[in-house]
Amino acid sequence: MSKTIFITGASRGFGKLxxxxxxxxxxxxxxxxxxxxDLADLVATYGDAVLPIKLDVNNRADAFAAVKNAADHFGGLDVVINNAGYGLFGTIEETTEEQARQQIETNVFGLLWVTQAALPVFRAQGYGHIIQVSSVLGIxxxxxxxxxxxSKFAVEGLSDTLAQEVKQFGINVSLIEPNGFSTDWGGASAVQSEPMEIYGSIRESFAEAGSQEGFFGDPEATSAAVLQLVDSKNPPLRLFLGKHTLPWAKNVYQERIAQWEEWNDVAVAAHGN
Structure with missing residues (x-):
């Protein structure tokens, strides 16, 4: 049975694929x-099956209007995918106020507005699936x-909470957490801070890691996983994409748990009773 999908950021990268x-x-x-x-090729190929909608997710009113437009046009929605977002490259010290605010505005608030717009539609239907494109860099x-x-840590916390709140309405929530893929996320779509020379060694290490063969995944290979997620009757809250994600997460969480355990006597004493 065919589904009706609402997806943001569909002009390039994962969204287009x-x-x-x-x-x-x-x-x-x-x-x-x-x-x-940027969606003209999809319209030319698939005709009425695709509804192109102009949307800047940072505009809350427009996000609500876009979701309503799609639901009215197709007679409902099955899945909403919050894919719109971009990467900001730069150390904490280098990041300007405007860059910081815009990063959170798009990656967190933009996702929040579309999510809020989808919830009344899904509640009225009694079903729906919200898929948030997070990142392994959210954990x-x-x-x-x-x-x-x-921004992705915020998306993780927001969506984990949302899943608990809306399960009662028949609404599922999933987080997609990719490792690096060969999209233009780190190229044309990215914003770069003004580099400070003192952080040069970190930049060199970062570039060296990214140049290793097999570091970035093939974006085309992700489509089958996303289709499987959309079709699942019991979709997971979290889905890694890529071969590096699980080993990396395991290593980091083992280190975190070890440190929490090392300091647990101090933590328990701080409880006070």
Whole structure:
């Protein structure tokens, strides 16, 4: 049975790939982008199955209007995918106020507005699936991506809480947590801070790690996993994408647990009774 999907940031990267994967198998897609001209190829190929919607997710009113438009046009929605977002590269010290605010505005508040807009639609239907595109950097961190890390940690906390609140309405919530993939996320879509020479060695190490063969995954390979997630009758709250995610997370959490245990006597004493 075909599904109706609303997906933000559908003009490039994961959003474009996944939108086309849905359309190829016969789903209907409300595809949003800041510039709907970037969706012209999808419209030319798939016709009425795709509804292009101009949307800047930072505008809350427009986010609500876009979701309503899609639901009215298709007669409901099955899945909302919050994919819109970008990476901000720079150390914490280098990041300007405007850069920091814009990163959180788009990656957190933009996702929040679309999520809030989808909930009344899903509650009225008695079902729905909200998929948030997070990152492995929502549970572990890398230097030079501090504000991006922070935005995805926020998405993780928000969505984990949301899942507990809306399960009673038949609404599922999933977090997609990719490792690095060869999209333009680190290229044309990214914002770079003004580098300070003192952090040069960190930049060199960062670049060296990213240049290793096999470090970045193939974006095309993710579509099958996303289709499986959308079709699942009992979807997981969290889904890693990529071969590096689970080993990395295990290593980091083992270190965290060891440190918590080392300091547990201090933590218990601080309880006071």
């Amino acid at each position: 996944w939108a086309e994967a849905f359309l190829k198998r016969g789903d209907r897609v409300a595809a949003t982008a800041r510039n709907t001209a 572990v961190t890398l230097p030079l991506l501090g504000l991006y890390n922070a």
